[in-house]
Amino acid sequence: MLEPGGALAELRVGVRHWCEAHVPPGWRHQQRGADHAELVEFLRWWGGELRCSGLFAPHWPREWGGGFSVEEQVVIAEELARGDVPRNALFHVAVFNVAPTLFHNATREQRDRFLPGIRDGEVWCQGYSEPDAGSDLASLQTRAVRDGDRYIVNGQKVWTSWAREADWCMLLVRTDPSEAKHQGISCLVVDMHSPGIAVRPIQQAWGPADFNEVFFDNVVIPVENRLGPEHGGWGVAQGTLAAERAISILEMTERLRHHGIEGAIREAVAWRLERGEVALDDPAVRELLAECWAEVHVVRNVLNQMIDDIILGVDVSGSSSVIKVLYSELLHRMMLRITDLRGVAGQIDAGVLACAGWETGFWMNDFIHSFGWLIGGGTNEIQRNVIGERMLGLPR
Amino acid sequence: MTLSSAEQHELRSTARALLGRASTSKRVREVVASEAGFDADLWKQMVELGWTSIHVPERLGGAGCGYADLAVVLHELGRAFTPSPFLATAVLATGALLAADHDEVAVPVLAELVAGGSLGTVAFASVGGSYEPAQRSVSWSPDGTAVQLNGAAGYVVDAAASDVLVVAARAVDGTTAVMLVDATSAGLRVERMQTIDLTQRLFNVSFDGVRVAAEQMLTEPGPRAEALLDRLLTLGVVATASDAAGIAEQALESTAQYARERIQFGRPIGSFQAVKHHCANMAVAVEASRATTKAAATDLDGEPAGWRTTAGITASYVGPACSEVCALAMRVHAGIGFTWEHDTHMWMKRAKLDEVLFGRPAWHRRRLADDMFPVLAAK
Ligand SMILES: Cc1cc2nc3c(=O)[nH]c(=O)nc-3n(C[C@H](O)[C@H](O)[C@H](O)COP(=O)(O)OP(=O)(O)OC[C@H]3O[C@@H](n4cnc5c(N)ncnc54)[C@H](O)[C@@H]3O)c2cc1C
Numbered sequence: 001m002l003e004p005g006g007a008l009a010e011l012r013v014g015v016r017h018w019c020e021a022h023v024p025p026g027w028r029h030q031q032r033g034a035d036h037a038e039l040v041e042f043l044r045w046w047g048g049e050l051r052c053s054g055l056f057a058p059h060w061p062r063e064w065g066g067g068f069s070v071e072e073q074v075v076i077a078e079e080l081a082r083g084d085v086p087r088n089a090l091f092h093v094a095v096f097n098v099a100p101t102l103f104h105n106a107t108r109e110q111r112d113r114f115l116p117g118i119r120d121g122e123v124w125c126q127g128y129s130e131p132d133a134g135s136d137l138a139s140l141q142t143r144a145v146r147d148g149d150r151y152i153v154n155g156q157k158v159w160t161s162w163a164r165e166a167d168w169c170m171l172l173v174r175t176d177p178s179e180a181k182h183q184g185i186s187c188l189v190v191d192m193h194s195p196g197i198a199v200r201p202i203q204q205a206w207g208p209a210d211f212n213e214v215f216f217d218n219v220v221i222p223v224e225n226r227l228g229p230e231h232g233g234w235g236v237a238q239g240t241l242a243a244e245r246a247i248s249i250l251e252m253t254e255r256l257r258h259h260g261i262e263g264a265i266r267e268a269v270a271w272r273l274e275r276g277e278v279a280l281d282d283p284a285v286r287e288l289l290a291e292c293w294a295e296v297h298v299v300r301n302v303l304n305q306m307i308d309d310i311i312l313g314v315d316v317s318g319s320s321s322v323i324k325v326l327y328s329e330l331l332h333r334m335m336l337r338i339t340d341l342r343g344v345a346g347q348i349d350a351g352v353l354a355c356a357g358w359e360t361g362f363w364m365n366d367f368i369h370s371f372g373w374l375i376g377g378g379t380n381e382i383q384r385n386v387i388g389e390r391m392l393g394l395p396r
Numbered sequence: 397m398t399l400s401s402a403e404q405h406e407l408r409s410t411a412r413a414l415l416g417r418a419s420t421s422k423r424v425r426e427v428v429a430s431e432a433g434f435d436a437d438l439w440k441q442m443v444e445l446g447w448t449s450i451h452v453p454e455r456l457g458g459a460g461c462g463y464a465d466l467a468v469v470l471h472e473l474g475r476a477f478t479p480s481p482f483l484a485t486a487v488l489a490t491g492a493l494l495a496a497d498h499d500e501v502a503v504p505v506l507a508e509l510v511a512g513g514s515l516g517t518v519a520f521a522s523v524g525g526s527y528e529p530a531q532r533s534v535s536w537s538p539d540g541t542a543v544q545l546n547g548a549a550g551y552v553v554d555a556a557a558s559d560v561l562v563v564a565a566r567a568v569d570g571t572t573a574v575m576l577v578d579a580t581s582a583g584l585r586v587e588r589m590q591t592i593d594l595t596q597r598l599f600n601v602s603f604d605g606v607r608v609a610a611e612q613m614l615t616e617p618g619p620r621a622e623a624l625l626d627r628l629l630t631l632g633v634v635a636t637a638s639d640a641a642g643i644a645e646q647a648l649e650s651t652a653q654y655a656r657e658r659i660q661f662g663r664p665i666g667s668f669q670a671v672k673h674h675c676a677n678m679a680v681a682v683e684a685s686r687a688t689t690k691a692a693a694t695d696l697d698g699e700p701a702g703w704r705t706t707a708g709i710t711a712s713y714v715g716p717a718c719s720e721v722c723a724l725a726m727r728v729h730a731g732i733g734f735t736w737e738h739d740t741h742m743w744m745k746r747a748k749l750d751e752v753l754f755g756r757p758a759w760h761r762r763r764l765a766d767d768m769f770p771v772l773a774a775k
Contacts (some may be wrong), residue, residue, distance in 0.1 A: 023643060034619075047634060051460060077657050087567050098758065120494055142579065145637065176679050262772050262775065265769055265772045265773055266772065266775065268773075269773050280769060280773065283762065286761075286762060286765035286769065287758055287761045287765065289765065289769075290708070290761035290764040290765040290768070291712050291761050292760070292770075293764065293768065293772075294708060294709040294712035294713055294761065294764060295712070297688075298682070298687070298688050298708045298713045299708065301684070301687040301690070301691040302683060302684050302686045302688075303689040304681075304691065305686075305687040305690070312401075315585055317684065322679065322680050322683045322684075325676075326680060326684060355745070381673070383676075384672065384673045384676035385669070385672060385673075387675075387676035387679050387680070388666065388673070388675050388676045388679075389672075389674035391657060391676075392648075392652040392655075392666075392675050392676070392679060393652065394655055394656060394664070394666035394667065394671075394672050394675060395656065395663070395664050395667040
């Protein structure tokens with residue numbers, strides 16, 4: 001069990017050794033082309049490994065098994081990326097989205113009820129988007145009617161990641177249709193095993209069916225499952241906090257370095273171009289790969305600046321949109337360019353690797369997958385609106 | 397000891413206040429049309445404020461701080477697009493003397509530069525603007541107890557104003573030497589290169605049998621001299637990137653303000669999403685450029701072993717990103733931005749020069765590839 005509070009260098013060595021001992025060699029190869037059931041089984045097993053190590057939720061408060069400082073979280077993220085761990089995808093919503101909401105917007109009783117389950121491996125999903133409420137989330141229509149000490153919920157959510165596996169859902173519903181759209185929303189915790197819930201998988205563009213449609217038909221939810229005030233759910237569901245976004249993007253950026261661009265550079269030794277020349281000897285290829293390599297460092301520099309600011313207590317909420325745009329567009333551009341470099345050979349389907357990050361080395365798959373980062377968590381167009389309005393004070 | 401962040405903040409405020417008064421757009425336009433090309437009074441104040449000695453060790457009469465602190469000043473000079481000998485004297489010539497092995501030559505001149513008593517520059521680009529050793533177009537050969545310089549260097553910053561030049565030269569056998577040359581030496585000629593950006597003056601410096609005493613070498617000819625030039629190139633890259641980040645930051649702020657105030661179709665243009673997204677793209681590039689130049693300047697206070705990589709990363713990203721910021725500024729300002737009177741073209745031109753003065757981004761990427769790929773491919 002790795003503990004906070006020691007020397008950073010020791011923590012680094014500790015995480016490194018842990019990775020060497022626990023990351024199954026050849027997992028990338030074994031999991032390639034895995035079907036959904038195999039994927040979920042693997043991710044559950046891997047989440048368990050992380051839970052035993054103390055690395056499952058380092059950013060949580062000490063009393064809940066976290067307590068690692070921001071500097072320590074950086075070291076952990078760097079070493080996990082370097083150690084080529086599978087991504088903790090199945091539990092990401094619980095650890096990075098739900099838990100922070102519980103820490104900031106739940107009662108003591110609610111924390112005591114839900115957090116131990118997360119720590120024991122319960123899966124959560126986030127029921128925000130609806131067919132007619134995507135970017136304009138506040139126009140959501142799923143209705144919850146108060147009936148004494150319970151709500152009756154009817155409606156539909158969509159793009160809900162991991163809803164089939166989820167034990168719980170953090171759900172946004174409309175409780176007061178007479179109010180302005182941001183005012184009549186509440187945030188409920190739903191037991192996904194409740195009667196009246198139907199979940200239908202949706203296959204994604206790159207193959208896997210990680211997300212779903214979720215239908216609610218007279219689903220009963222006790223009032224004590226409401227997070228925050230009634231009709232006050234909009235403030236509760238602020239989304240991922242800037243500090244957590246910085247750390248998870250830092251891990252993704254380090255993955256992009258070790259397995260993305262540096263992987264491409266290693267591969268380009270063996271690629272042959274049309275005239276038989278080694279790709280890595282071609283000046284155009286070299287320039288392109290060097291530019292991508294430099295840009296990974298640029299993104300890392302911005303993250304370092306954010307981390308410094310977080311440590312100093314400076315508000316980094318503006319940078320949160322900037323870093324999402326920077327990382328996702330670098331990822332997207334890099335995957336596109338490397339796919340282009342591979343020419344027709346890059347079009348071979350070697351099977352999807354769904355439990356890694358966005359840089360599996362199957363570049364065309366990674367390219368398609370990378371659109372998810374441009375869209376999810378608020379599209380980059382919306383992020384640009386936010387930057388313009390909140391950072392630069394431009395009118396709506 | 398580098399400055400604390402509170403002290404850096406103080407330095408930044410002082411610089412911004414001074415340049416806000418003394419380097420207004422109107423003043424810059426007067427100064428670039430003058431004989432000297434820079435404002436001697438302002439330069440005197442910059443020296444008195446200690447800006448030229450920030451990164452000079454205390455034993456040499458400096459403040460003993462670092463390049464991270466110097467970069468604060470460079471950023472502010474960029475914001476105000478101030479014409480000044482700072483880049484040539486305080487960054488390049490001072491940097492060369494600080495990296496010199498031969499203190500007897502370097503120290504007295506360094507003292508003069510730091511005190512503002514004289515100005516200096518470095519001539520290390522070829523006439524064609526290349527920094528590749530093989531392209532160097534100044535040659536040196538032994539001449540009794542002295543050496544003789546022939547040929548020419550191009551794109552030398554502020555050469556006409558300089559009292560001393562650090563000159564890079566190549567012997568017939570390819571050996572590189574770096575030496576200090578008096579600007580008044582017989583056979584040395586300085587000729588202005590007419591460039592688009594008016595805030596930095598560039599010169600062609602030719603050498604026609606210029607004799608330089610052998611003691612004027614800053615280090616042993618050969619690999620040590622080459623390493624010194626490599627470090628100077630990194631200094632130049634980081635300094636121009638800091639300048640560009642300052643320009644871009646200023647361009648962003650002015651453009652956002654304009655977008656908030658300019659009304660078309662009955663609304664501020666910043667409410668139009670096309671304009672808003674241009675501004676957001678500028679903000680993203682400015683944030684990334686600022687973080688990268690800051691990281692690069694901090695690297696300069698560390699081990700020189702990583703400097704080439706620092707130069708590569710910085711040059712690959714910051715120059716093009718900041719030029720794009722200026723381009724978007726011009727588009728958002730539209731008609732008024734296309735006038736000589738408005739400052740957008742001043743930003744654009746200086747940012748574009750910053751982008752290439754110490755080598756094209758593409759060339760830096762090639763160097764990065766040459767340095768890093770063998771290491772990375774073997775991992
Ligand atoms: C991989 C993945 C996983 C996801 N997981 C979840 C999940 O677990 N739970 C959940 O609730 N949701 C999830 N989502 C949904 C995601 O949050 C939405 O897709 C996203 O918010 C966009 O909504 P939309 O798809 O309806 O697009 P729309 O809002 O219909 O947007 C369509 C286009 O219009 C643009 N647009 C819309 N409004 C504006 C505007 N005001 N200004 C400029 N451009 C605009 C958008 O940028 C986009 O280009 C996931 C999405 C993806 C891709």
